[in-house]
Amino acid sequence: MAGRGSRQRACMVCSIVLNASEFYKTGCPNCESVLGLRNSQDAIQECTSQVFEGLVMLGDPKSSWVAKWQRLSDYVPGIYAVKVVGQLPQEIIDTLEDNGMKYIPRDGTSIEDDVAA
Numbered sequence: 001m002a003g004r005g006s007r008q009r010a011c012m013v014c015s016i017v018l019n020a021s022e023f024y025k026t027g028c029p030n031c032e033s034v035l036g037l038r039n040s041q042d043a044i045q046e047c048t049s050q051v052f053e054g055l056v057m058l059g060d061p062k063s064s065w066v067a068k069w070q071r072l073s074d075y076v077p078g079i080y081a082v083k084v085v086g087q088l089p090q091e092i093i094d095t096l097e098d099n100g101m102k103y104i105p106r107d108g109t110s111i112e113d114d115v116a117a
Contacts (some may be wrong), residue, residue: 003075009048012088013096014072015106016081017055023048030075034099041074046089053090054082071104083108 007020014030027038028047037043059077072080084106092114096103 007043009044009050009108010052010084011037011048012084012086013047013101013103014075015052015070015081015084016075017052017081019100020044020048029078034101038081047092049084049086052081052083054084056080056082081106 008017009020010017010024011023011028011031013035013089014028016028016030018028024039024041025036028035031047032038035043035047037047056066056070057079058064058067058072058075060061060074061073061077064073067073067075067097070080070082086107087105088103093103
C-alpha cells in the first residue's frame with residue numbers, strides 16, 4: 001500500500017500515518033522534538049515515507065496488545081503503519097541515539113542488515 005494515492009506518509013521512526021500537510025503543519029506527534037518535521041519539507045522527505053503496508057488504529061496504546069506487539073505503547077493514539085519502507089539518514093539515527101531513543105527500523109530489517117549492505 002502506498003498511501004492509497006493520497007499524500008499520506010508514515011514516520012520512519014514511530015510509523016504514525018498522517019497527510020504530508022499535517023507533518024508540515026504540526027510535525028510528528030511522537031518524534032517532533034528530535035526529527036523537526038514542522039515547516040521542513042526536507043525533513044519530511046528524509047524521515048517519512050509514502051511506501052507503507054498495513055494500518056492499525058490505536059485508541060489506547062498503553063493497554064493495547066497490538067501496540068505492544070508493534071512497539072507503539074509509548075506513542076499517542078492514532079493510525080500507524082505496520083511496515084514502513086525507507087531508510088533514515090545516519091545523522092538522524094545518531095541524533096535519535098544521542099537523545100536516548102533506540103532506533104528500530106520499521107521496514108522489517110535490522111540495523112545490522114543495513115550495515116552489511
